[in-house]
Amino acid sequence: MIPIQDTVRSRSLPLVTWGLIVVNVLVFSLMIAAGSGAERIALRFGVVPARLLAGDHPLGWMTLVTSMFLHGGWAHLFSNVLALYIFGDNVEDRLGSGRYLFLYLACGLAAGGVHILFNSTSTIPAIGASGAISGVLAAYLLFFPTARVITLVPLFFWPWFVEVPAVVYLGFWFVSQLLNGMLSIVVGAQTLGGVAWWAHVGGFVAGLVLAPMLQLRRYVRRSYVDEYFPW
Numbered sequence: 001m002i003p004i005q006d007t008v009r010s011r012s013l014p015l016v017t018w019g020l021i022v023v024n025v026l027v028f029s030l031m032i033a034a035g036s037g038a039e040r041i042a043l044r045f046g047v048v049p050a051r052l053l054a055g056d057h058p059l060g061w062m063t064l065v066t067s068m069f070l071h072g073g074w075a076h077l078f079s080n081v082l083a084l085y086i087f088g089d090n091v092e093d094r095l096g097s098g099r100y101l102f103l104y105l106a107c108g109l110a111a112g113g114v115h116i117l118f119n120s121t122s123t124i125p126a127i128g129a130s131g132a133i134s135g136v137l138a139a140y141l142l143f144f145p146t147a148r149v150i151t152l153v154p155l156f157f158w159p160w161f162v163e164v165p166a167v168v169y170l171g172f173w174f175v176s177q178l179l180n181g182m183l184s185i186v187v188g189a190q191t192l193g194g195v196a197w198w199a200h201v202g203g204f205v206a207g208l209v210l211a212p213m214l215q216l217r218r219y220v221r222r223s224y225v226d227e228y229f230p231w
Contacts, residue, residue: 001151001152001153001162001164001169002082002151002152002153002154003082003083003086003149003150003151003152003169004086004150004151004152004161005086005149005150006086006087006090006144006147006148006150006166007148007150007163008090008144008147010089010090010092010093011093012092012093014088014089014093016088016092016097016100016104017085017088017089017092017100020084020104020129021081021084021085023069024069024071024080024081024129025077027069027071028070028071028077031070031071041070042070042072042125043125044059045063045067045070045127046063046067046070046125047063047064047067047115047116047127048063048122048123048124048125048126049116049119049120049121049122049123049126050120050121051123052116053116053120063112064108064109064112065105065108065109067126067127067128068105068108068112068128068129068131068132069129070127070128071127071128071129072127072128080128080129080130083133083137084129084133086149087133087136087137087140088100088133088136090140090143090144090147091103091136091140091143091211094139094143094215094216095139095214095215095216096216099216100214102214103135103136103207103210103211103214104132104133104135104136105132106135106206106210107131107132107134107135107138107203107204107206107207107210108129108131108135108203110131110135110202110203110206111130111132111134111199111200111202111203111206112126112199112202113202114131114198114201114202115131115198115199117198118181118184118185118198119198126196126199128196130196130199130200130203131199131200131202131203134177134199134202134203134207135203135204135206135210135211136207137173137174137204137207138170138174138203138204138205138206138207138208138211139207139210139211140170141166141167141170141171141208142208142211143211143215144166145165145166145167146167147165147166148163148164148165148166149164149165149166149169149170150162150163150164151163151164151169174201174204177197177200177201177204178201180195181197181200181201184197184198
């Protein structure tokens with residue numbers, strides 16, 4: 001299922017969300033322009049667990065931050081930008097721009113830390129904003145559980161548009177990440193299918209913990225309006 005949009009309208013201009021999207025796109029454009037040098041960029045600015053734990057990395061733990069803005073391909077970038085576009089504006093509206101940015105970066109750091117914990121001997125650079133965005137998804141789940149996510153289901157070569165409750169869509173997403181992470185341990189793989197599953201899990205759990213603490217007081221115990229209110 002491919003998310004298209006949600007039913008909750010943001011009440012403010014999501015400046016940080018748009019800023020993060022622009023930065024991710026610009027950095028990816030630079031990687032494309034680098035051609036064959038893109039691999040060296042990933043090695044230098046990505047999270048390489050074995051090198052970090054051995055203290056053998058020129059940027060050290062700063063790569064936990066720099067890795068958030070690198071992507072390995074168009075599909076990787078598009079999926080992250082799409083999720084940020086759909087869910088980020090509402091979370092930013094609920095937290096305020098400053099706290100939202102803190103949540104994003106903190107969840108990205110937590111995701112990198114969990115990835116290192118479960119892949120301590122890996123020499124493969126982990127890159128991408130997925131861990132940070134996982135934290136945003138968790139915050140959305142807490143703040144807007146009954147919202148609907150309009151998804152595209154390409155069934156039998158014919159597009160179907162289905163509205164799925166956010167709690168179902170995001171809950172299923174998290175369970176799938178957790179199961180894949182557990183499978184990667186069972187089969188002894190550092191990453192399964194090139195995806196850092198445990199980074200997603202770590203970012204999501206961090207979002208569940210941090211989001212309630214960062215929520216603006218005026219929104220606590222206050223309902224929100226979606227396109228179907230009051231029905």
